[in-house]
Amino acid sequence: MRPILFDLLDTLVDESATYKTFYSKIQKKYSLECDAQEFVDSFFSNQRKLIFANSRKPFKEVCECAFSGIIPHPELRDLELLYGLYAKMMFKEGITELLQKLKNAFDFYVFTNCSRDLVEKINLPGKCPVKFKRVFTSEDIGAYKPNPTAYERVVGFIGVPKEKII
Numbered sequence: 001m002r003p004i005l006f007d008l009l010d011t012l013v014d015e016s017a018t019y020k021t022f023y024s025k026i027q028k029k030y031s032l033e034c035d036a037q038e039f040v041d042s043f044f045s046n047q048r049k050l051i052f053a054n055s056r057k058p059f060k061e062v063c064e065c066a067f068s069g070i071i072p073h074p075e076l077r078d079l080e081l082l083y084g085l086y087a088k089m090m091f092k093e094g095i096t097e098l099l100q101k102l103k104n105a106f107d108f109y110v111f112t113n114c115s116r117d118l119v120e121k122i123n124l125p126g127k128c129p130v131k132f133k134r135v136f137t138s139e140d141i142g143a144y145k146p147n148p149t150a151y152e153r154v155v156g157f158i159g160v161p162k163e164k165i166i
Contacts (some may be wrong), residue, residue: 002166003160019043020037025081039070046069046070111154112145115138
């Protein structure tokens with residue numbers, strides 16, 4: 001079967017909704033004047049700056065830096081609240097139905113910049129009736145997306161020419 005390589009966060013599962021929930025839990029504590037979407041956009045923008053710079057920091061450290069870029073001197077233990085919310089992260093509307101329709105013709109793979117422990121909290125097997133052959137994290141691969149080396153390593157693990165991967 002032909003492989004499909006999916007991104008996980010905000011493609012298959014609704015990461016933004018999780019971060020908006022996090023915002024709602026810390027907004028008063030930090031007297032944040034931005035709205036939830038602005039907070040999420042800033043958080044993700046701060047993450048991307050490090051990731052695009054080929055940071056070697058683990059994902060949770062990237063999150064700490066992103067959080068500190070929005071809130072000067074935050075209590076980093078607040079991020080444990082965010083990480084706890086990953087267990088509630090759900091597939092985006094229509095995704096599981098789409099995967100069900102495709103499952104007999106394709107092998108499904110996931111590649112994410114998220115850490116392995118947070119992916120495990122999401123619990124993909126418990127929330128989706130189809131099986132992913134493998135979930136690759138940046139920790140597994142040793143590089144973040146969009147670094148070409150990261151993709152080359154994933155393609156190597158999948159074991160087919162990159163032109164054959166959707």
